[in-house]
Amino acid sequence: xxxxxxxxxxxxxxxxxxxxxxxxxxxxxxxxxxxxxxxxxxxxxxxxxxxxxxxxxxxxxxxxxxxxxxxxxxxxxxxxxxxxxxxxxxxxxxxxxxxxxxxxxxxxxxxxxxxxxxxxxxxxxxxxxxxxxxxxxxxxxxxxxxxxxxxxxxxxxxxxxxxxxxxxxxxxxxxxxxxxxxxxxxxxxxxxxxxxxxxxxxxxxxxxxxxxxxxxxxxxxxxxxxxxxxxxxxxxxxxxxxxxxxxxxxxxxxxxxxxxxxxxxxxxxxxxxxxxxxxxxxxxxxxxxxxxxxxxxxxxxxxxxxxxxxxxxxxxxxxxxxxxxxxxxxxxxxxxxxxxxxxxx
Amino acid sequence: xxxxxxxxxxxxxxxxxxxxxxxxxxxxxxxxxxxxxxxxxxxxxxxxxxxxxxxxxxxxxxxxxxxxxxxxxxxxxxxxxxxxxxxxxxxxxxxxxxxxxxxxxxxxxxxxxxxxxxxxxxxxxxxxxxxxxxxxxxxxxxxxxxxxxxxxxxxxxxxxxxxxxxxxxxxxxxxxxxxxxxxxxxxxxxxxxxxxxxxxxxxxxxxxxxxxxxxxxxxxxxxxxxxxxxxxxxxxxxxxxxxxxxxxxxxxxxxxxxxxxxxxxxxxxxxxxxxxxxxxxxxxxxxxxxxxxxxxxxxxxxxxxxxxxxxxxxxxxxxxxxxxxxxxxxxxxxxxxxxxxxxxx
Numbered sequence: 001x002x003x004x005x006x007x008x009x010x011x012x013x014x015x016x017x018x019x020x021x022x023x024x025x026x027x028x029x030x031x032x033x034x035x036x037x038x039x040x041x042x043x044x045x046x047x048x049x050x051x052x053x054x055x056x057x058x059x060x061x062x063x064x065x066x067x068x069x070x071x072x073x074x075x076x077x078x079x080x081x082x083x084x085x086x087x088x089x090x091x092x093x094x095x096x097x098x099x100x101x102x103x104x105x106x107x108x109x110x111x112x113x114x115x116x117x118x119x120x121x122x123x124x125x126x127x128x129x130x131x132x133x134x135x136x137x138x139x140x141x142x143x144x145x146x147x148x149x150x151x152x153x154x155x156x157x158x159x160x161x162x163x164x165x166x167x168x169x170x171x172x173x174x175x176x177x178x179x180x181x182x183x184x185x186x187x188x189x190x191x192x193x194x195x196x197x198x199x200x201x202x203x204x205x206x207x208x209x210x211x212x213x214x215x216x217x218x219x220x221x222x223x224x225x226x227x228x229x230x231x232x233x234x235x236x237x238x239x240x241x242x243x244x245x246x247x248x249x250x251x252x253x254x255x256x257x258x259x260x261x262x263x264x265x266x267x268x269x270x271x272x273x274x275x276x277x278x279x280x281x282x283x284x285x286x287x288x289x290x291x292x293x294x295x296x297x298x299x300x301x302x303x304x305x306x307x308x309x310x311x312x313x314x315x316x317x318x319x320x321x322x323x324x325x326x327x328x329x330x331x332x333x334x335x336x337x338x339x340x341x342x343x344x345x
Numbered sequence: 346x347x348x349x350x351x352x353x354x355x356x357x358x359x360x361x362x363x364x365x366x367x368x369x370x371x372x373x374x375x376x377x378x379x380x381x382x383x384x385x386x387x388x389x390x391x392x393x394x395x396x397x398x399x400x401x402x403x404x405x406x407x408x409x410x411x412x413x414x415x416x417x418x419x420x421x422x423x424x425x426x427x428x429x430x431x432x433x434x435x436x437x438x439x440x441x442x443x444x445x446x447x448x449x450x451x452x453x454x455x456x457x458x459x460x461x462x463x464x465x466x467x468x469x470x471x472x473x474x475x476x477x478x479x480x481x482x483x484x485x486x487x488x489x490x491x492x493x494x495x496x497x498x499x500x501x502x503x504x505x506x507x508x509x510x511x512x513x514x515x516x517x518x519x520x521x522x523x524x525x526x527x528x529x530x531x532x533x534x535x536x537x538x539x540x541x542x543x544x545x546x547x548x549x550x551x552x553x554x555x556x557x558x559x560x561x562x563x564x565x566x567x568x569x570x571x572x573x574x575x576x577x578x579x580x581x582x583x584x585x586x587x588x589x590x591x592x593x594x595x596x597x598x599x600x601x602x603x604x605x606x607x608x609x610x611x612x613x614x615x616x617x618x619x620x621x622x623x624x625x626x627x628x629x630x631x632x633x634x635x636x637x638x639x640x641x642x643x644x645x646x647x648x649x650x651x652x653x654x655x656x657x658x659x660x661x662x663x664x665x666x667x668x669x670x671x672x673x674x675x676x677x678x679x680x681x682x683x684x685x686x687x688x689x690x
Contacts, residue, residue, distance in 0.1 A: 061621070068621050069592070234616060247414070253619045260617070267612010271579060272605070274598045274628040276406070276413050281626045283619040 010035040012078040012108035013322050019063040022261035022330050027063060028079070028323040035110045039091035045114045046095045048085035050105055051345070053319075054133035055326045055338035056081060056167070057257045079107040079326075084122070084132045086345070092116050100125065102132035107322060109342060120293060127304055128313075134167055134337040135311040136300065138286045143171035144296050145289040146252040150282050151228045155180040158222050160241065163232035164205065165192040165312070167337035168254055172230045173202050174309045181228075184221045186237070188332040195335070199310060214240035228252070231281075234259040235266035242270035242279075251281040261330060312336030355380040357423040357453035358667050364408040367606035367675050372408060373424070373668040380455045384436035390459045391440045393430035395450055396690070398664075399478035400671045400683035401426060401512070402602045424452040424671075429467070429477045431690070437461050445470065447477035452667060454687060465638060472649055473658075479512055479682040480656040481645065483631045488516035489641050490634035491597040495627045496573045500525035503567050505586065508577035509550065510537040510657070512682035513599055517575045518547050519654045526573075529566045531582070533677040540680070544655060559585035573597070576626075579604040580611035587615035587624075596626040606675060657681030 010033050019027045039045050059081055062073045073079055083105035087095050095101065095116065104118035105111045113119060122132055134140060146168070147153060159176040161169045164185025173196065176183045184204045185196045196205035204221050211217040218226070218240055225246035231238060234256025245251070259265040273279060289296075303309045314334040316325040322340045329338055355378045364372045384390050404426055407418045418424055428450035432440050440446065440461065449463035450456045458464060467477055479485060491513070492498060504521040506514045509530025518541065521528045529549045530541045541550035549566050556562040563571070563585055570591035576583060579601025590596070604610040618624060634641075648654045659679040661670040667685045674683055 066621070071621065238616065256617050256620055265614045265617060267614050268616050269610045269612050271583065271613050272601050272610060274626060275601055276411070276416065276628070278628045278630055278633065280628070281619060283621070283623045283625070285623055288623065 006038045007034050007036050008110060009033075010108055010110045011319050012106065013319065014078055015063060015073045015075050017075055018065040018072075019060065021263060023060045023063050023327055025323040025327055028326075030320055030323070033108075035112065037089050037110070039089045042091070043114075044092040044116070045112055046087050046092050046116055046119070047089040048101060048105065048111050048113060048119075049088050050083050050085045050109060050111060050342045052084040052130045052133050053105070053107055053322060053340040053342055054082040054137065054139075054167075055322070055329055055334070055340065056138070057255050057260065057329055059326060060260050060330060080104060081107060082133055082138045083342075084129050084137075085111070095119070095121070100129065102137050107319070109319060118287075118290075120290075124297075124301060127301070130313055130315065130339050130341070131304070131311060133339050134313060135171060135304065135309070136297070139167035139337060140171060140300060141289050141293065141296055142254060142286040143168045143175060144300065145286065145292070146230060146254050146284060147172050147175050147228075149289070150252045150284060151230070151250045153179055153181060153228055157181050157227035158225065158246070159183045159228045159230070160218070160222065160226045161185045161230040161232070162208075162237050163187065163255070163257060164196055164202065165200075165336060166232065166334075169230065169232055170196075170200050170312060170336065171309065173200050176228075177201050177203075178303075178308065186217075192335060195312065199312065208237065215243050218244040225249070230254060231256065233257055235262075235268070239266075239268050239270050242268070242273040245273060245277050245279050247277050249277060249279045251279060253281055253283040257330065313339050315339045315341050317341050351383045352379050352381050353455060354378075355453055355455045356664050357451065358664065359423055360408060360418045360420050362420055363410040363417075364405065366608060368405045368408050368672055370668040370672055373671075375665055375668070378453075380457065382434050382455070384434045387436070388459075389437040389461070390457055391432055391437050391461055391464070392434040393446060393450065393456050393458060393464075394433050395428050395430045395454060395456060395687045397429040397475045397478050398450070398452055398667060398685040398687055399427040399482065399484075399512075400667070400674055400679070400685065401483070402600050402605065402674055404671060405605050405675060425449060426452060427478055427483045428687075429474050429482075430456070440464070440466070445474065447482050452664070454664065463632075463635075465635075469642075469646060472646070475658060475660065475684050475686070476649070476656060478684050479658060480516060480649065480654070481642070484512035484682060485516060485645055486634050486638065486641055487599060487631040488513045488520060489645065490631065490637070491575060491599050491629060492517050492520050492573075494634065495597045495629060496575070496595045498524055498526060498573055502526050502572035503570065503591070504528045504573045504575065505563070505567065505571045506530045506575040506577070507553075507582050508532065508600070508602060509541050509547065510545075510681060511577065511679075514575065514577055515541075515545050515657060515681065516654065518545050521573075522546050522548075523648075523653065531562075537680060540657065544657065553582065560588050563589040570594070575599060576601065578602055580607075580613070584611075584613045584615050587613070587618040590618060590622055590624050592622050594622060594624045596624060598626055598628040602675065658684050660684045660686050662686050
């Protein structure tokens with residue numbers, strides 16, 4: 001639907017209404033709108049063509065009206081998330097047409113980005129571009145900051161990771177192995193457990209859906225307790241972990257995906273362990289660590305190039321598949337980092 | 346019961362059996378034993394005469410068989426806690442007869458202390474000696490480290506303290522006011538609420554027993570939310586606080602007294618706020634900060650001498666009253682720091 005050379009048709013994933021409980025495909029609609037590929041004179045905005053979109057659990061919360069400042073999406077507007085894109089027009093001195101970027105984008109074919117502070121130029125293209133939605137993007141910084149900065153790991157410590165085959169968990173486990181830690185992960189299928197042990201090199205792994213008693217499963221894997229818990233799921237799992245933490249243990253609270261869609265989140269009963277064992281629990285967003293992106297790249301790019309870390313992606317093809325891909329995160333449908341490929345160039 | 350000049354009768358508060366639920370007076374028994382007031386040749390132990398004993402909520406947990414390393418008392422032995430004492434015999438070069446000390450002692454008239462690492466010499470006696478069980482002892486370091494070190498407060502921040510008239514809370518509130526924070530406390534009686542506002546200078550205070558809805562009470566006191574929560578109670582209060590924390594808020598987990606004696610601790614449902622608001626929650630014991638005691642004294646002694654902080658004690662007379670005084674902590678019987686005066690000299 002191009003009108004002249006400046007206005008293009010623009011498929012978008014729109015939030016129809018706030019989600020209630022688990023996000024459903026029917027909370028979203030794919031609509032075609034139009035967008036000008038020119039930037040207004042004097043503006044320092046950029047127009048980008050989206051190549052890959054990242055499906056992240058937090059997006060499910062942003063679809064709800066939770067009343068948390070800066071979190072909630074606008075109804076009848078496109079969803080927002082992280083993506084990889086190519087600049088098609090720029091009024092900003094630091095970006096020019098043809099530049100590859102990653103950062104906060106709209107769930108649409110083209111996005112007009114007024115706030116370029118959340119866009120990073122991509123300088124290294126010897127790795128798959130989609131990696132900038134994952135290992136080299138927000139989930140990568142999440143794993144890196146959450147493990148190295150928040151959990152202050154030491155060689156030989158016992159590290160437990162829930163949702164361990166996901167976008168962040170798989171990396172945390174590999175970082176922890178590289179540091180000489182004992183690493184156990186949990187996931188929700190036999191296939192994922194095999195991947196943890198055989199592809200990512202975890203020392204052990206279990207399928208939480210097959211465990212009658214999470215406390216017993218953790219005691220089996222960690223007879224001497226857990227020093228670092230990388231928390232991705234919350235609820236019952238957190239409660240069992242608190243019983244198995246060691247003195248001065250650290251919990252990096254990255255996410256609580258098991259709780260996001262419950263009308264009443266599960267109660268966590270073992271909080272006293274935080275006092276008795278002098279545990280530190282810290283929530284964080286990767287965005288708090290974006291200023292350290294260059295430092296992060298210096299660490300992680302060589303690890304990829306030397307084959308010291310691997311990264312597993314689950315790529316859905318086409319913007320039309322994006323709502324299903326996002327919803328699938330909450331049922332554990334994805335194996336590895338869930339990406340949506342919007343366009344090949 | 347002195348036998349010659351070396352063996353003295355020694356009244357002791359003995360743990361009869363592990364406590365089940367709330368500690369009861371009947372879990373303890375006061376018995377008279379005997380003790381040698383001489384130190385074995387070659388030993389570097391000291392014998393002390395206890396003057397004041399400190400009643401601390403954590404002692405209730407130590408009376409139970411919780412299976413936490415280093416925490417649990419030995420059945421048929423005296424309870425242990427913090428106290429103020431006078432050295433009556435010493436094999437240790439750093440302590441001599443007549444020295445005043447505070448630190449980890451037995452609940453008895455005289456204690457043989459083999460591990461003197463937890464004894465501190467008292468050099469300043471222009472303040473009440475009993476203060477070394479409170480503002481100048483473990484609760485003081487707790488308040489100081491928990492507020493200044495763990496919560497990293499900034500001028501103008503909103504600080505909420507539960508169990509605010511207790512041994513630790515009253516000090517945290519006064520430290521926070523000195524720093525220029527907005528300070529609200531909660532306590533369990535009208536009398537305690539008045540003390541918070543009129544004696545300790547809190548900006549506001551409420552009686553949690555009279556509030557139907559803790560979330561509403563906190564929203565009334567903190568329309569813009571809480572930056573720092575000094576956690577002394579746990580359970581429902583923690584759950585309500587999580588709803589009212591601001592982004593990047595800090596929770597110092599000092600204690601959870603409301604939960605210690607429940608057969609099933611209350612569930613905390615709002616843990617997702619730790620992720621969404623990037624909250625830090627940290628448990629700690631004052632003992633972790635004992636190496637900084639000298640630094641602490643340099644700050645707090647002048648504040649006492651200049652009248653910039655006040656300290657409220659609730660002193661029970663005689664070792665026989667110790668079990669009741671300890672049990673009273675869990676029903677909110679004490680007003681201020683609960684101390685037991687064992688001997689006047």
